[in-house]
Amino acid sequence: MVKQKKETKSRFSLEGRFVGFVGEFGKQPKRIRVITSDTEHYIKLLKKLRGSVIGVLEPGEWVQVSGKQKYKKKTGKLKLKADQIKPIAPVQAKSVSPSPIATPKAKACVMICQKSSCRKRGGSKVSQSVTDYLRDRGWENQVTIKGTGCMKQCKKGPCVVFMPDKSRHTNVNPKQVPTLMEKHFLTR
Numbered sequence: 001m002v003k004q005k006k007e008t009k010s011r012f013s014l015e016g017r018f019v020g021f022v023g024e025f026g027k028q029p030k031r032i033r034v035i036t037s038d039t040e041h042y043i044k045l046l047k048k049l050r051g052s053v054i055g056v057l058e059p060g061e062w063v064q065v066s067g068k069q070k071y072k073k074k075t076g077k078l079k080l081k082a083d084q085i086k087p088i089a090p091v092q093a094k095s096v097s098p099s100p101i102a103t104p105k106a107k108a109c110v111m112i113c114q115k116s117s118c119r120k121r122g123g124s125k126v127s128q129s130v131t132d133y134l135r136d137r138g139w140e141n142q143v144t145i146k147g148t149g150c151m152k153q154c155k156k157g158p159c160v161v162f163m164p165d166k167s168r169h170t171n172v173n174p175k176q177v178p179t180l181m182e183k184h185f186l187t188r
Helices: 116-137 174-185
Strands: 007-022 031-035 040-045 062-072 077-087 108-113 143-148 160-163 167-169
Touching: 007 040, 007 174, 031 062, 108 116, 108 174, 116 143, 116 174, 160 174, 167 174
Parallel strands: 040 077, 108 143
Antiparallel strands: 007 031, 007 062, 031 040, 062 077, 108 160, 160 167
8 A cells, every 4th residue: 555645845946925914913024925917826934934024025115936836635725935035126027017005905894802801901992993994995895804813822812813814913002903904804
């Protein structure tokens, strides 16, 4: 009997537009978002790259990302891990056409903790700020707001999770809401 591998590993290289970082607000990012002509990629960063990309990469900038990829046959998922990121000139990157940032992504959701500890730390004001932001832009039908139970980060509240990328933010201040909303929901 021959055993089949459950995952396939190989190298990847792609060119596209850098959209933003994924991770906790104010901490080193663990992942980046890059849009190519066919899809949006969430790419994990090697630990040695995490500190070096902050302040260097700007949203909308063209980048070439290379590293290792794993394809898991059981789940059908492809996971990318970058070991090199290089800014490139827009002339080189022909695979992606430039597009303005204009509308929120589909299936967007903001989950805000509604338990007492997060509410005491300003969760109600964050929730109101998110509601105001959506109303001002006419996105009430495109982005859902959900109140949740405890997210197990009580001392770091208020806690907010942005879907579909499952990005969790703690110690969220109502003044940070516009920046966070644009970071997570504005694309193509």
